[in-house]
Every structure is written in C-alpha cells, then in structure tokens.
Amino acid sequence: MYGPMIAEIYDNIVNKGFVIYCRNGNTIKEIEITEKEISTFENNLDEYKEILQGNYPKGTKYKSKCVDCCYKNICIK
Ligand code: SF4
Numbered sequence: 415m416y417g418p419m420i421a422e423i424y425d426n427i428v429n430k431g432f433v434i435y436c437r438n439g440n441t442i443k444e445i446e447i448t449e450k451e452i453s454t455f456e457n458n459l460d461e462y463k464e465i466l467q468g469n470y471p472k473g474t475k476y477k478s479k480c481v482d483c484c485y486k487n488i489c490i491k
Pocket of ligand 1: 472473474479480483484485486487489490491
C-alpha cells in the first residue's frame, strides 16, 4: 500500500520497498513491488470504497462459516 501512495504523492515510480525487522539484529529485507501487486491493491481499494459507500458484499452461502465469524452480529446476510 505504501508504494502506490508514495508514487502518487511524489509523482514518481516506486518499484521496491524495504522492511526492517528491529528484533534479531535489525535485518533489512528488500521487497519488489510488481504491477500485479499494484493492480491487486487498486482492486482491493475499490472494494473498500464500495463498502464505505454502503454497498456491502453478499454473505457466504456456506452458513457454517458464520458460526464463529466476528461480523455475525452486524452482518446483513
Ligand atoms: S456472518 Fe460472517 S461469514 Fe457469515 S455471511 Fe456474514 S460476514 Fe460472511
């Protein structure tokens, strides 16, 4: 998520990022940001926006999944 946000703010291409693990000796891992990941992020963002506008996703047809779902008290299934 940070890659596309930084790209938009600074109007530049972001194709990698870094994760720093502070425990165990401050290990740094380089993460490649691919077009596929950016596309997935944008699709997920569109889905979040739909929900914020009140367009909720359909409930599952597998009711056994609802038993221990944390949303079952507010779900509009
Ligand atoms: S209760 Fe949970 S699992 Fe069941 S339809 Fe709603 S969101 Fe999906």
